[in-house]
Amino acid sequence: MNQMVNTVHLTKDYKKNRGIFDMNLQIKQGEVVGIVGKNGAGKTTTMRTLMGFIHPTDGYSEIRGLNSWSQASKTKRMIGYVPGEIAFPDTKSGETFLNNQLKLLRASKDTYVNDLIQRFKIDLTADIKRMSKGMKQKTALVCAFMTKAPLLLLDEPTTGLDPVMRDAFIDLVLKVKANGTTVFLSSHMFNELERTCDRILFLKDGKVIDVVDQNKFETIHSFQKVKIQTSTSEGFQKILTSFSETSHVNSENHEITVLISNTKVATLLVLLQDIEIDDISFDTQTLDNYFEKELQVK
């Protein structure tokens, strides 16, 4: 079995319930795994531990069987990293920086690097101190991908990217995934990961409280979020009593949002025959709704 990442009871306890706790995570080679959670959930702490930048207070983590703390200089040979906070050294231009970085990696500027630069439309002549957040993020992405490392650890890689660049990023992740690269990436935007990830871990207060895999994706997508506004309060009451699972209710406007499985849509439509409706919309359930619900329960 080609295990790329393995964490065993991995814990970094910053006290006061902060940090990460008892994380047991296995990522196989070629998998793309996402980790989502609100600010402060512990995503960056997880990444830093895997990078060997911070020492776990309990448990350990391994990259291809090598301990990420004690054998950090070896594990980093296998990792391309995008830090959560991007700050470049004081060099003149993006070009100098990338060249310096290639020298540190003992690599040279080949067609792949140029391809990455073009893909993200990076202006290498730009003064590195005057770069916008998005430009810095793109340069950091090039830095990580150009390592051609078998494992990419990307901490909130799409921060500051515009929608076009976000798509370019997703394309790139799918492309390297096809080549067998393993990707572990974090995000605080739940939906963003759906297109790339085989699995998504949901992190709350440093604990993995849910894992969404392909099966669960399908289950989640098999639900409809139906937003209905009725003309009368009788109609409103009728829906309210028939459907228990509602995510939003506003009795003043007669507005109600129900969550129903695809198989129950027919039942809803039958019920709606006798109800006067001002407005209605159907949306397939997304991870956003799903996690919102999860958060309320747990």
Added chain:
Amino acid sequence: MSFPLLKQTFKSNFAVWGLVTLVMNIILAQLIMMKQTRTMMAPMYYGMLVSTMVALFVVICGNKLLAGQVDQGSMAYILTAPIRRTTVAFTQMIYMVLSLVGTYGLMAIVSVSANNIADAGFKAQTLVNLNIGAFMVAFAFAGIMFAASGIFNLSKYSLGTGGLLIILFILLAIVGSFATYGVDALKDVQHLTIVSLFDYQNILIEGSKWISKLAVLGGIGVVTFGIGTTVFAKKDLPL
């Protein structure tokens, strides 16, 4: 040691190093060449100015070598390369020591040359010894700053401890130097600063006491460089 890193460090610190080295050499040459200042050269330059000026470079650069880059976050890019942390610290230390060797080596050459040109009457060996002594102070300063830089993740703490300590040593040395001019009560102040371990007066009279004192400065430097490297290799880095 990592050569690519050494080169990057050299480049990014060249301006400060070059400026400080240039100014130090010009002032030294001036003091030796001009007749009126010649007798005051040693107490003024080696007793005070040299340590003050080099401290500027040591504090600014020493902070930047480790703590500054951790604070800023750019250390992440160095450490994503397959480099051991000890190698990073060691390379930065090598840079610091080599650049000081460069500064004081140049000063030895400049002072001996100025002495010859102006026929100032110093023995060449005395001038070389003065520069060796001044180098040892710089070496100890560098070690102290390096330790602070390796221990702390924030520039403000690194500068607030290492930088402040170095300034304090210099101030005490300046105050203590008045003991030479008859204020005997200030003699004890000299024991509070490592700068006085550079016994330039003993070098001037061609004594031998100064050698063992310099060994203490060397010891301070070695230990503090060691502390900086060790702590940097073992601590958590917010990168």
